Amino acid sequence: MDKIQMTTPLVEMDGDEMTRILWQIIKDELILPFVDLKSEYYDLGLKMRNDTDDKITVDAAEATKKYGVAVKCATITPNAARVEEYGLKEMWKSPNGTIRAILDGTVFRAPIIVKGIDPCVKNWKKPITIARHAYGDVYKASEMKIPGPGKVELVYIAADGQETRTLVHDFNCAGVVQGQYNLVPSIESFARSCFNFALDVKQDIWFAAKDTISKQYDHTFKDVFEEIFEKEYKERFDAAGIEYFYTLIDDAVARVMKSEGGFIWACKNYDGDVMSDMLSSAFGSLAMMTSVLVSPQGFFEYEAAHGTVQRHYYKHLKGEETSTNSVATIFAWTGALKKRGELDGNDALVDFAAKLEKACILTIEDGKMTGDLARITSIENPVTLSSEAFIKAVREKLEGLL
Ligand code: NAP
Ligand code: MG
Secondary structure (H helix, E strand, C coil): CCCEECCCCEEEEECCHHHHHHHHHHHHHHHCCCEECCEEEEECCHHHHHHCCCHHHHHHHHHHHHHCEEEECCCCCCCHHHHHHHCCCCCCCCHHHHHHHHHCCEEEEEECCCCCCCCCCCCCCCCEEEEEECCCHHHHCEEEEECCCEEEEEEEECCCCCEEEEEEEEECCCEEEEECCCCHHHHHHHHHHHHHHHHHHCCCEEEEECCCCCCCHHHHHHHHHHHHHHHHHHHHHHHHCCCEEEEEHHHHHHHHHHCCCCEEEEECHHHHHHHHHHHHHHHCCHHHEEEEEECCCCCEEEEECCCCCHHHHHHHHCCCCCCCCCHHHHHHHHHHHHHHHHHHCCHHHHHHHHHHHHHHHHHHHCCEECHHHHCCCCCCCCEECCHHHHHHHHHHHHHHHC
């Protein structure tokens, strides 16, 4: 078989620990034998980020703007322990945060549904997609420990020097304080990304926040969504037979539990972080969740929703066999290849990506899976495969489909 040709490169961002190991096996077994891969490679592994003072992350994000499509491996977000472990010059920021800030996107996360991995919530029949605003709020907050009695105020100094102040709290003891912000253009992009995505997949979209308590901050989000929807999207939603509505976050949580799925749930940054972990666990496994950052300019960055699976990596380093689920990372590749194919009018590439996804699903439905799924599947007598054996089983299926 001739390899599938690509016309435009995609941006490849390598990462850390166990997912970096999987990355290489996925490329060797599932991509390179079939596709004449054109990629611009950026090593976002922690060592390289440290060596380049994190410039590599910014370069990778800029390259995504140039080529439009990227695929990213999970990366370590350093904490104090990592600074010591890797001898870091600094506690570098989260690469995902840096990339999101540059691309100004919304992250859409959806579970990968397979027969035999049943959601904990028995009425969920279809995937629920979380749209997470990927900018600002607590992720860009400034914080302070308040040592003892004294006043904390928010002060806005306008460009002309005029000051507006509001009291946060008059402390009579020690405490903590946090200043968050967001930008109206970013909220507008968030709203448009959500409405575009809903039209693209023809699903209803809900947006939820806490405007009853946060009368300025969250209310601004609600108002921006409402205004953009009414002005720019209502007619197209009516024509597509889909719906947008706003509700309080607590009401949304209750409704989600009672629903049968098949919609998009737009969340503010923190809610999206937490709720996507809840949904992925309830749908089966963190390792069965896809994630794509969609920027308002139409740039796409695909990744797995889980982290670098550190515990498995340490086992791997000790020479022990691991059974780490590579499905979400494979789907990051298929998402990127499919989008590259769509943008370039490359049907062969789109078709290949769809078959690779199908091969993953069929392999699991045949009862061959990694330990995380074997523990929860309703399939009888599942075969638990090692990290590498699972990818090889997917390759065998893929060869059958091609
Ligand atoms: P994690 O890597 O998602 O793993 C947490 C646990 O979930 C694992 O120990 C494992 O459970 C299970 N798990 C996750 N993915 C799995 C997979 N593919 N196959 C099988 N089991 C899987 O989260 P973490 O351990 O909290 O974080 C590790 C590092 O990842 C951190 O440095 C963090 O900064 C980084 N991180 C990166 C991203 C990203 O780049 N997008 C996202 C989150 C975290 P068992 O141990 O029980 O098997
Ligand atoms: Mg999270």
